[in-house]
Ligand SMILES: Nc1ncnc2c1ncn2[C@@H]1O[C@H](COP(=O)(O)OP(=O)(O)O)[C@@H](O)[C@H]1O
């Protein structure tokens with residue numbers, strides 16, 4: 001186990017591609033950090049710099065208190081698990097798992113012992129004699145994990161390890177990785193573009209956008225208090241709705257709807273209001289003062305099992321929004337519904353910077 005610490009880490013590739021633009025981050029002992037963001041945002045680059053597979057343009061990476069910028073990957077005492085498994089096709093499962101230990105000159109019995117324990121843990125003990133080609137994708141991924149575990153490294157680095165698996169297996173392996181990491185207590189940095197994987201696995205999430213950290217926090221913090229429109233729209237599915245609001249001189253109000261009357265201490269020229277799909281209530285009866293109200297013209301209803309997504313436009317001409325309701329929603333296209341949302345559930349962003357705004361204490365409700 002070890003603390004991994006990054007200070008102002010940058011990466012500029014040849015051709016002036018600035019892939020990572022100054023990332024600072026500390027991964028505590030035994031912590032499971034998930035680096036999440038869209039394709040091309042610099043996740044793999046950052047992970048590879050921690051692993052030593054990519055040179056660091058500037059900044060420092062520390063593992064267990066020592067700067068490792070110039071330390072060879074093999075000497076960093078970390079194990080990496082890749083999306084494509086990177087197994088040796090001509091070696092048996094046993095040899096794939098044992099290879100790194102043999103290279104280190106470890107005693108045969110100790111190797112056999114470690115492989116046996118890891119294989120039992122991963123439920124691949126019966127495949128130890130097989131070649132990787134005789135295994136399913138999920139089994140190959142287990143072997144790749146086994147190879148990482150037997151080394152008993154200071155840290156695990158995962159780069160989209162589940163992306164090649166089908167949806168059902170991904171959910172199963174996700175749970176297993178989480179349990180395994182907790183039982184081993186090994187500091188882990190895990191990269192994924194899948195926000196749900198990130199939410200379910202992470203002790204803390206790091207949301208990366210264009211090589212810059214947008215937000216660091218526990219999954220629930222990031223979900224409930226997104227610090228930018230980027231984070232708000234990236235984390236959560238269906239994504240947060242964004243509603244246009246207008247400055248009417250003394251305060252802001254909703255363009256299609258009523259009940260919003262908010263003042264800000266800071267100067268804001270353009271405001272974006274965010275509401276998560278589940279934070280709307282389809283109202284029947286009078287609405288309270290503590291809510292904004294609007295109307296939804298239904299365009300489609302999707303039943304996704306235990307819940308339904310009601311799609312439509314805000315008012316007749318407003319933007320498209322999605323409302324999430326429990327169970328089967330009996331609404332039909334063309335119907336108009338009254339929506340409410342309570343003030344605690346509203347998110348405000350400065351449209352120009354995308355940054356979250358704090359509602360001032362002088363907030364007044366119409
Ligand atoms: N070897 C390389 N040379 C030049 N540009 C690269 C190289 N590797 C990655 N990039 C660029 O750096 C950016 C980040 O890439 P990457 O870290 O692979 O993103 P992610 O893993 O988040 O999808 C992308 O714009 C990508 O095209």
Ligand SMILES: [Mg+2]
Pocket residue numbers: 043044045
């Ligand atoms: Mg990548």
